[in-house]
Amino acid sequence: MHMLHRWWTQPSDFAWTTAYHRINPILRRAHVAVGIWCLLYAVLCILAAHTPAGIGEPSEHAAGNLLAAVAGIVGFAWIRGPWPSETVSKMFVVYLEASSAAALLMLSDPMVALPCAAALGVNGSYIAAFHSPKLFFGHQCWAIVISGVLFTRAVTAPDADVVLAGAYLVLLTLVLFSAPILTQSLLVLLRRDAATAFFDPLTGLRNRRGLAAALSETLPAGSSAAVVVIDIDDFMEVNDRFGHARGDAVLRRTAAAITAAFAAPAVTTRTGGEEFAVLTFVEPAAAFASADTLRIALADGHGFDPAVTVSIGIAHAAANTLPADYERVYNRADTAMYAAKRGGGNTIVTDINSEDDSLR
Numbered sequence: 001m002h003m004l005h006r007w008w009t010q011p012s013d014f015a016w017t018t019a020y021h022r023i024n025p026i027l028r029r030a031h032v033a034v035g036i037w038c039l040l041y042a043v044l045c046i047l048a049a050h051t052p053a054g055i056g057e058p059s060e061h062a063a064g065n066l067l068a069a070v071a072g073i074v075g076f077a078w079i080r081g082p083w084p085s086e087t088v089s090k091m092f093v094v095y096l097e098a099s100s101a102a103a104l105l106m107l108s109d110p111m112v113a114l115p116c117a118a119a120l121g122v123n124g125s126y127i128a129a130f131h132s133p134k135l136f137f138g139h140q141c142w143a144i145v146i147s148g149v150l151f152t153r154a155v156t157a158p159d160a161d162v163v164l165a166g167a168y169l170v171l172l173t174l175v176l177f178s179a180p181i182l183t184q185s186l187l188v189l190l191r192r193d194a195a196t197a198f199f200d201p202l203t204g205l206r207n208r209r210g211l212a213a214a215l216s217e218t219l220p221a222g223s224s225a226a227v228v229v230i231d232i233d234d235f236m237e238v239n240d241r242f243g244h245a246r247g248d249a250v251l252r253r254t255a256a257a258i259t260a261a262f263a264a265p266a267v268t269t270r271t272g273g274e275e276f277a278v279l280t281f282v283e284p285a286a287a288f289a290s291a292d293t294l295r296i297a298l299a300d301g302h303g304f305d306p307a308v309t310v311s312i313g314i315a316h317a318a319a320n321t322l323p324a325d326y327e328r329v330y331n332r333a334d335t336a337m338y339a340a341k342r343g344g345g346n347t348i349v350t351d352i353n354s355e356d357d358s359l360r
Contacts, residue, residue: 014086017130022083022216035078037122042071044119045103056108064106067099089130096123097139101146110153111161114168117147118175128184136184143176200270202248203255207270211277214267215323225319226287227329228278229337230258230294233309233345235274242306250308254298261294277330284316284350291348299346309346313337316351 021027045068048054055064074095084092100120107113120143127136147169154165198210206214232238232254239247251274258268258276266280280287291312301307313336317329332351340349 014089014130018083019213019216031081031083032079034126035075035080038071038075038078041099041119042068042075045071048103048107053107053109053112055106057106060106064103067103070095071099090135093123093127093131093135093139096126097142101142104146104150110150110157111164111168114147114150114154114165115171117143117150117172120146121175121180124176124180125183128180128187133184133188136180140177140181147172147176200255203252203270205255205259205268205270205276208272211267211269211271211279214279215326223319224283224316225279225281225322225329226284226314226316227326227333228262228280228287228291229271229313229330229333230254230276230278230291231311231337231341232274233311233341235308238306238308246306250306254308254310257294257297261290261297277333279322279326281319284314287314287316288348288350295346295348311337311340311345312348313340314348314350 021030045064049061049064049068055061074092100123104113104117104119107116120139124136124139124143127139151165151169154160154168155162198206198213200207232250235247235250238250251270254274254276255268255270258278262268262278262280266278269277269279271277280290282290291314295310295312299307299309313333315329315332315336317325322329336349336351340347343349
């Protein structure tokens with residue numbers, strides 16, 4: 001029951017999943033594959049309207065053509081991109097479920113319609129990949145209802161082949177239920193494990209890979225952005241004098257102070273060792289004020305032993321130049337941080353010349 005509860009309460013994290021698709025070179029064009037599937041569905045609707053075993057009634061032909069037209073429009077929208085929001089994706093799921101069921105129920109030959117219900121498995125694959133177990137469970141219930149209706153129609157039709165209908169039902173059980181449930185459970189576990197690879201386990205901040213994922217997401221609107229690079233002064237002495245356990249505590253305390261000083265939607269990252277980076281979307285004066293708040297808070301210590309100081313470098317850029325220009329801005333901030341360290345630490349240096357990267 002505990003494992004079932006964990007599965008049921010697992011969030012979808014749609015934003016992370018789509019961000020992962022955008023940064024992965026193999027999955028980056030997955031939205032094109034979804035669009036092609038929609039176009040193929042449109043072709044199936046057209047073919048179903050031109051076979052005796054397909055859509056029979058003339059009034060239903062118009063409905064079949066309408067389904068094909070809508071599927072074509074949706075398919076081209078997917079191919080054009082970009083990835084939809086979670087709300088739009090859920091609306092797409094509702095469309096898939098309703099249109100698929102309508103097409104299946106319009107087929108005139110129940111022994112053709114029953115095996116065609118396997119197409120619902122494609123819907124389940126999309127839901128399993130991008131949405132929560134709750135939505136996937138809802139899809140499975142819907143698939144049971146539609147399969148049950150089609151099976152009932154098949155076995156109650158004149159001259160029904162009950163054995164063949166039963167064989168189709170067994171096939172649907174394998175295609176729609178057994179395999180997808182195992183696949184969805186595996187995807188949930190893989191998604192959870194993959195998500196942890198984007199965060200530093202010691203501090204809970206994003207790591208470099210997590211920062212890259214954040215840069216691929218839709219960034220907050222604004223005219224100004226800043227990259228803040230933070231390095232703990234003389235951190236090796238903390239480890240040598242107090243031990244690595246105390247050093248880890250200092251890193252966690254520093255991470256907490258950074259998070260407090262730079263509130264969301266700022267992106268806070270541990271880039272390695274005792275160095276941190278922040279991507280924030282505020283004006284230069286506000287970025288400097290937050291950095292100074294952090295510097296003072298850490299130097300005061302607030303009763304922690306040992307208290308530490310930090311060297312901070314800041315570089316600014318126009319928000320609309322990120323993420324393409326991030327590395328150059330980061331290097332400017334990193335250079336400014338080392339200038340602060342050479343000046344004795346516990347200070348802030350701002351790179352204010354974006355043209356020649358000089359420091360003032």
